[in-house]
Every structure is written in C-alpha cells, then in structure tokens.
C-alpha cells in the first residue's frame with residue numbers, strides 16, 4: 001500500500017485525477033470502478049477540467065459503480081446514479097450505455113446483484129477501482145461485520161453510516177437503511193485501487209491501514225491483500241499516521 005499525503009484536498013484530488021487519467025491514457029477502453037460521496041468529488045471536477053482541456057477521451061471508457069441505495073431510482077437526486085450523472089457522466093463524452101450503477105429498486109434485488117457480478121466479469125474485470133472510506137472503515141457498503149461478502153449483495157447500513165449520509169437528506173428518516181454494494185471480491189479483483197480520504201473524521205480508519213493487521217471489523221484493511229493500492233490523503237486524514 002502506498003500512501004500519498006497532500007497539504008490540501010484539492011492537491012489530493014488532482015493527484016487522484018492524474019492516476020485515473022493515466023489508466024485511460026494507457027487503455028482507451030478501460031473499465032473504471034467508481035465511487036460516489038464527498039471523497040471523489042474533487043477528483044471528478046479535475047477530471048472534467050482535463051476532459052475540457054482535451055486531455056482525456058471517454059468515448060471508449062466503461063464504468064461500473066460500487067453501490068446504490070435500496071429504494072431510490074436513478075432519477076432521485078440522492079441516488080448514486082444521479083450523483084454520477086451530475087458529477088461526471090453528463091460532463092464528459094462517455095457513452096451512458098457504458099456506465100453501470102447497481103439498481104436499488106426491483107422485484108428481486110438478489111437476482112440483480114448476481115447479474116451485476118456477471119456484468120463485471122463480462123466487462124473483463126475492473127482496471128482501476130476508486131474508493132472512499134467510511135469513518136468506520138467500510139469500503140463500498142461493506143460494513144464492519146464478523147463475516148464479509150465476496151459478491152454483490154444487499155447490505156444493511158450501520159447507524160453511523162446512516163448518520164454520516166444524513167447530511168445529504170432533509171431528515172435522518174429519509175436516509176435509506178440498505179444499499180446494494182459490490183462485495184470485497186470484486187473490489188480486490190480490480191487491477192489497481194485508488195482510495196481517497198479527506199478530513200479528520202477519516203483519520204482513525206486510515207490509521208488502521210498502516211499496521212500489519214487485517215480484520216473484517218475494519219473492511220478497508222482487507223485492501224492490504226492487494227498488490228497495487230494507492231491511498232491518497234489530505235493532511236487531516238493522514239494526521240494519525242506515524
């Protein structure tokens with residue numbers, strides 16, 4: 001695991017954008033595993049700037065997102081499909097048909113989850129997976145548990161995750177309590193992983209990435225099993241690292 005620490009979130013975002021751009025430069029039809037939330041927002045802004053400057057071409061790129069809230073359709077302004085459209089896809093020349101976000105609404109979410117794993121396989125795997133991290137160490141919505149799922153599944157969100165996500169909703173009661181998320185297997189099968197963390201609230205979880213231990217109770221520690229992970233931090237998120 002490589003740690004890259006920057007003075008500011010903006011610098012960290014620019015660095016993450018460069019890592020992502022590099023993957024697309026090397027492989028025009030790269031499969032990007034993408035995340036939503038505050039952590040990658042700055043990176044997406046920088047990616048759009050680079051696209052507008054003619055530096056990145058998304059025409060062949062494919063994307064596959066980590067997760068979606070159960071109960072929200074893609075036109076809901078807090079759905080992760082909506083987030084991706086408004087923060088990235090609407091601003092670059094990606095073919096929307098090549099963008100994939102799990103479906104959070106359907107008769108049989110288990111069947112949709114299975115189909116999502118098949119889709120990842122059919123795409124030929126993920127070239128680079130972008131991740132944020134929960135203050136409790138979750139990645140995607142693989143929350144701290146005794147056992148974790150390898151495959152895409154419906155996850156119950158922990159109270160602290162619901163609390164953290166409430167900032168985007170009118171009230172805490174509006175926050176979905178479940179999400180469809182890629183499992184640890186698909187995340188670890190990505191060829192390259194970029195984990196972005198910003199702010200003091202992430203410092204404790206980031207610290208757990210530094211030592212020699214892995215635990216399902218801090219799911220992000222499983223990333224230590226992967227050979228190519230870059231952890232991109234601002235100085236607040238890095239403040240507890242030795």
Ligand code: F6R
Pocket residue numbers: 034035036037038039040066067080131132133134138139140141
């Ligand atoms: C989002 C996701 C989550 C977030 C995490 C951090 O697609 O999978 O794991 O990355 O909850 O969220 P932010 O970045 O909003 O602090």
